[in-house]
Amino acid sequence: MLGIILAVMLVLSAVAGFLGGGWEEISDAALGQCVKAVELGIYLAGSMALWCGLMRVAERSGLTRIVSRAMSPLIRLIFGRLDASSEKAVSLNLTANLLGLGNAATPTGIEAVRRLEKSSHPRRNTALITVINTASIQLIPVTVAAMRSAHGSAAPLEILPAVLVTSLCSAAVGVITASILFSEEK
Amino acid sequence: MTAANMIVPLIITFILLFGLFRRTDVAGEFTTGASEGLKTAAELIPILVLVMTAVGMFGASGASAHLAEWISPLAERLGFPPECIELALIRPVSGSGAIASLDELYSRISPDSFAGKTAAVLMSSTETTFYTIAVYSAAMRKKLGSRVFIAAAAADLTGFILSPLMVRLFIR
Numbered sequence: 001m002l003g004i005i006l007a008v009m010l011v012l013s014a015v016a017g018f019l020g021g022g023w024e025e026i027s028d029a030a031l032g033q034c035v036k037a038v039e040l041g042i043y044l045a046g047s048m049a050l051w052c053g054l055m056r057v058a059e060r061s062g063l064t065r066i067v068s069r070a071m072s073p074l075i076r077l078i079f080g081r082l083d084a085s086s087e088k089a090v091s092l093n094l095t096a097n098l099l100g101l102g103n104a105a106t107p108t109g110i111e112a113v114r115r116l117e118k119s120s121h122p123r124r125n126t127a128l129i130t131v132i133n134t135a136s137i138q139l140i141p142v143t144v145a146a147m148r149s150a151h152g153s154a155a156p157l158e159i160l161p162a163v164l165v166t167s168l169c170s171a172a173v174g175v176i177t178a179s180i181l182f183s184e185e186k
Numbered sequence: 187m188t189a190a191n192m193i194v195p196l197i198i199t200f201i202l203l204f205g206l207f208r209r210t211d212v213a214g215e216f217t218t219g220a221s222e223g224l225k226t227a228a229e230l231i232p233i234l235v236l237v238m239t240a241v242g243m244f245g246a247s248g249a250s251a252h253l254a255e256w257i258s259p260l261a262e263r264l265g266f267p268p269e270c271i272e273l274a275l276i277r278p279v280s281g282s283g284a285i286a287s288l289d290e291l292y293s294r295i296s297p298d299s300f301a302g303k304t305a306a307v308l309m310s311s312t313e314t315t316f317y318t319i320a321v322y323s324a325a326m327r328k329k330l331g332s333r334v335f336i337a338a339a340a341a342d343l344t345g346f347i348l349s350p351l352m353v354r355l356f357i358r
Contacts, residue, residue, distance in 0.1 A: 022246065
């Protein structure tokens with residue numbers, strides 16, 4: 001599926017190239033973005049090393065057990081019953097998302113995927129954690145609020161309630177759709 | 187934004203202090219976890235090269251502007267501000283592209299206009315879906331196929347449709 005979407009994007013770019021003649025820009029992008037990807041990987045490596053290290057400390061000191069106990073009613077609602085280690089990983093990922101940690105949510109999400117692959121409904125559960133992470137539930141939209149204030153908005157944070165309701169609704173639709181699509185895994 | 191900027195440093199400090207308080211080998215455990223994180227990051231780079239090259243070509247080709255032009259009459263009928271269409275098209279595939287698109291939009295229209303607020307809600311309530319799926323799939327042994335894309339697309343579409351409605355409802 002990833003391959004099909006990439007192919008569609010490449011065909012559309014080529015069509016736009018024939019229509020608009022922007023071949024130079026497209027070619028620069030192709031040669032430049034592969035370098036950017038490795039740069040992003042290195043950037044990600046830094047934050048993954050930091051957060052995976054911190055998560056390991058939190059795990060060993062018993063902090064994750066406390067967080068996961070607080071989040072467990074919500075997790076049971078979405079995933080049903082999970083084993084303790086999956087529940088811990090999922091609760092850390094949800095917490096990182098809520099706090100708007102961005103890149104710090106990625107290592108916790110990958111850890112959650114690895115644990116959920118060993119759970120009783122591996123496909124449904126890994127799909128659910130992926131969809132939840134694509135829905136961007138965060139309490140304070142920091143980047144956008146900063147951009148609004150930079151462009152002279154009178155009240156940059158007035159979008160907050162609308163953002164929260166919209167992202168909760170879209171996450172709910174994603175979770176329900178994934179639960180239905182992967183429901184044969186009983 | 188000071189409150190938001192406090193979150194990360196305070197979390198780092200809190201986790202390390204909590205570890206010390208519980209007599210955990212903080213430095214030793216940190217380095218074990220960090221080296222695992224580095225390995226994971228290195229495994230992600232190949233898929234990032236493929237995805238970002240295609241996304242970059244798509245962005246540079248101007249295809250999204252053409253698509254936005256075609257979709258605009260339909261969007262207008264649904265009450266979706268046409269100024270936000272290009273942002274909605276870029277948002278799922280490229281995070282930095284979406285930031286650039288929002289910045290360009292705000293240099294043309296006020297962030298406090300209806301379209302400006304809708305753009306902000308749309309930007310904050312959806313993620314770089316495509317990239318997130320690519321990264322998470324790379325970490326999986328069993329692949330999920332097209333169904334996870336359908337579920338994520340349903341979530342994104344809900345976000346796009348609700349953004350202007352919620353702006354009307356909460357802010358006007």
